[in-house]
Amino acid sequence: MFNVLFTGLFTGLALIVAIGAQNAFVLRQGIRGERVLPIVLTCLLSDLVAITAGVAGLGVVIERWPAALPVAQVIGGLYLIAFGIHAALRAWRPTGLEAGDGTQMSVKTAVLTALALTWLNPHFYLDAIVLLGTVANSFGADRWWFLAGALIASTCWFFALGYGSRLLRGLFAKPSSWRILDGGIAVVMGALGVSLLAH
Known part of the structure; x- marks a missing residue:
């Protein structure tokens, strides 16, 4: 039970922490202290x-068509590996992030x-619905x-990013901070993708 909970926690963090338009917007508004709660x-x-x-x-699809799970796991595994490669490329050439x-x-x-x-971000559907749904359903009940x-x-992420970003303004302005973050994401996502393919 708790191992599944923690798997969901760390998988969710690995996906959500990636630098993107949504996180950049939350970070900028947090740094400015503007409309953070909404x-x-x-x-x-x-x-x-x-x-x-x-x-x-x-879950409904897999209950009716059990063969859909292996297909979804392969797709999810390949996507995770691609996501990890993309994070590694961002880590290779990081950029700082400034407030708007x-x-x-x-x-x-x-x-x-x-x-x-x-x-309006297609990756949101892949991450939240397809990928997390696939990994979650591999645990059955x-x-x-x-x-x-x-x-x-x-x-945890959105509240930390929104309200903690003002304290981290100097840190996140440095490309090296994003390099460390994206490097960690690349490792986690790649390992999870391989485990899904091997499951």
């Missing part, structure tokens, strides 16, 4: 909906921007513990 809650709600749909939906400029945005604009950066771990990861 943005964090929007990202969390999006993850809750998508990951739950992935776990529940793929401009006037203060409204709550509505902040929420709509967070929604757009989340739901314990997949809901995996879901709980993944949602804990999202909660």
Whole structure:
């Protein structure tokens, strides 16, 4: 039970910590201290909906067509390995991240921007629905513990990123910090991808 929960936690963190438009937006707004809570809650709600749909939906498909699981695991494993390679390339040529400029945005604009950066990103569907759903369903009845771990990861990450980013402004402005972060992500994702393919 707890090993599945922790697997969900670490898998969720490995996916969500990757540098992307959504995280860059949360980081910038956190550094500026602007509309942080609505943005964090929007990202969390999006993850809750998508990951739950992935776990529940793929669970139904696998119960009706058991042969779908090995296919999904191969696809998920290959995607994880590709994701790890992409993270390794980012680690090879890292860039710093600076806070955005401009006037203060409204709550509505902040929420709509967070929604757009989340739901208009095709990787969000692959990560939250396909990939996490596939890994979760490989645990059978314990997949809901995996879901709980993944949602804990999202909660911890977005609140830490949104509210802790002001303290880390100098650190995340340095390319070397992103190199270490992306290097770790590359190792975790590659190892998980290989384990899925070998499962």
